[in-house]
Amino acid sequence: MSLTGLLRRWGRRLRRSDAAAPSADNGDPLLKAADSLRALLADASIPAEVRVELAADYAEVEAMLGRLEQGQIHIAAFGRVSVGKSSLLNALAGSAAFETGVLHGTTTARGQQVWSEAAAHGVQLIDTPGINELSGEAREKLAFEVAKRSDLILFVVDGDLTSIELDALRTVAAQQRPLLLVLNKADRYREDELAALRARLLEHSAGLIAPENLLEARAQPAPERVLRVDAAGNEQLETVTRAIDVSALRARVFAILEAEGKALAALNAALFAGDLADSVGERLTRLRSEIAARVTRSYCLAKGVAVALNPVPVADLLAAAALDVALVVHLSKVYGLPMTRAEATGLLGTVVAQLAALMGAIWGVHLVASALKGLSAGLSTALTAAAQGALAWYATLLVARAAERYLAQGKSWGPLGPKRVVQDIVASLDRDSVLREARAEILRRLK
Ligand SMILES: Nc1nc2c(ncn2[C@@H]2O[C@H](COP(=O)(O)OP(=O)(O)O)[C@@H](O)[C@H]2O)c(=O)[nH]1
Ligand SMILES: [Mg+2]
Incomplete structure (x- = not known):
């Protein structure tokens, strides 16, 4: 079998990898994924030209290998601009490391911070600029790239799914990474509204999101204005801050980490390596036929001229x-x-x-x-x-x-x-x- 064929088969095998469901007899999924990545990086039969073209991907595989060896897991927030992705990650981390704001596009680049509470799992929280309704194609591309390279994705919304969100959700789900749907800004809805919204979200995301993976959050709830009447009968308008609440999401993430632990990272690495093996294979095929065409032409010419002369x-x-x-x-x-x-x-x-x-x-x-x-x-x-x-x-x-x-x-x-x-x-x-x-x-x- 040709190298290209081998790579294709390898890509399929990696993607099918049972890394997510480790069992006693197939060894440590982490080690297996790491071995596959190492083999891909070391494969001497891949021409330099292909390596150069796919350098960024190779670097990513190396980074993944590093993460696997350190046992790191990347959790990324993904979703429309201003739904509260940065706020949500800050709430999880208990810090204000990610910039947040009312303005569209507050977050312009990928950001990363350690989730100290989940340090035992080596979890890094990844912030993304978010997908946009109108513009910002480059940022959107970045967001998808990050999603593709993350081990667990928090798809954040602040209401019913727009058609753009639904498309993005489908795209992200197709990457086969574990995916949670987070309804943030829950403080803006009454209980009955929340129940209705929940039902709608589940209906719209049917087949993509299981009920236990839809979570509500209040990452940065707006302060509440309440009218108080004191003993003397004076009315006073008070601003009451409302508590941040991401406990349901935190619990779900921890449950996933406990249950699947490092296998998540291994699965992701395997998926990514599978993709890379495919692009190496495709590139190799193209490169070969280009070179073969050049070689063939020079022989055809040499032969044609030789015969013409004699x-x-x-x-x-x-x-x-x-x-x-x-x-x-x-x-x-x-x-x-x-x-x-x-x-x-x-x-x-x-x-x-x-x-x-x-x-x-x-x-x-x-x-x-x-x-x-x-x-x-x-x-x-x-x-x-x-x-x-x-x-x-x-x-x-x-x-x-x-x-x-x-x-x-x-x-x-x-x-x-x-x-x-x-x-x-x-x-x-x-x-x-x-x-x-x-x-x-x-x-x-x-x-
Ligand atoms: N009411 C309410 N507002 C929120 C909540 N989370 C974030 N926000 C606000 O939404 C705006 C956008 O938040 P940000 O985290 O920057 O969104 P991002 O663009 O998705 O990262 C900010 O003004 C936040 O204060 C929430 O749970 N409730
Ligand atoms: Mg942001």
Whole structure:
């Protein structure tokens, strides 16, 4: 199996990881996740170019590994601007570390503080700028990024879900991280309103949030104005501060921490590593086909020019194999599945046999006709030569495509077998335009 295929499989396996449900026989999920991350970081077969492109992700995996080793858990607040995310985290931490305010966009960057009460669990509280109804795409992107890299997400709202919130909730839920829905500013509602709101929230988030994961909070309740009448009968307007109350949320978070503990972090790391393995795999596939296309083109040109300079009969085109063997060997290296010359010769033999069988009768007539198409009588020898060279180019391109298919499937023709694969390739290439381009390119080189 190719590296790309392995990475894909690995990504799936990591995502399926039973890290969240540790059992006695599958070892410590933390260690398992850490081992997977370490293996991904150390995989020497991933080209430097891919590492550079995915540097930020690699750094994140390293950071996760660090967190896993220190046993850290990240809890992030996520939600619309001004619902009280910063206030909520401050209330949990019992500090005022995060800036809060009535103005939209008080929080502009990701923030982090230790939750000392949950220090035994190594919990860090993460603040995010929040998603916006109207603007702030970059901030919104950041919020989603943070959510993606957190171990437990507090999705904070201050009323019924808006459609934007519902979309965001779905997106976050799809990341498969443990998720709590927090109805903050509960002080603004009467008991009966709260009950109705609760029912609506559960209805709207059905399938995403279980009832025990919907919590009410009063992170920074507004002071209450009460009219007092003293003994003398004087009326006085008093401002009474109301107590911060995040006890239900705190209890739920602790219950989750107790029950699932470090497995949360392991699960998240596994999910993230799975994503990374996928993007490495995709990037690798793209990179390979880019390089393979360059390599193939240079061989096609070399062969085309060589044949044009030293024309050979059409039937010999497929036999003039030295360059094609070199091409197959070269491609096998690009695909990280090196082949010996003997192996490459064998592969070439298979492809050429299929091509010959496929083209058989048409080979001499149609192909030469299309190679020469558009050329009028009184051809210069250069044009005839270029037409011959173009045929050689075309044959080499077919060989390269077939070899690539074979390599991309981990040195296998797959269930279709070589005959169908070669047929597909011949059908998928626009022969006339290949020949046209080849001829033009060869003529340019011959001048
Ligand atoms: N009434 C009420 N207001 C709150 C509560 N929590 C936060 N606020 C207010 O909501 C505003 C926005 O809070 P902030 O934490 O900055 O929101 P963020 O943008 O989500 O981080 C501030 O003026 C807070 O005082 C609450 O529980 N009740
Ligand atoms: Mg804030």
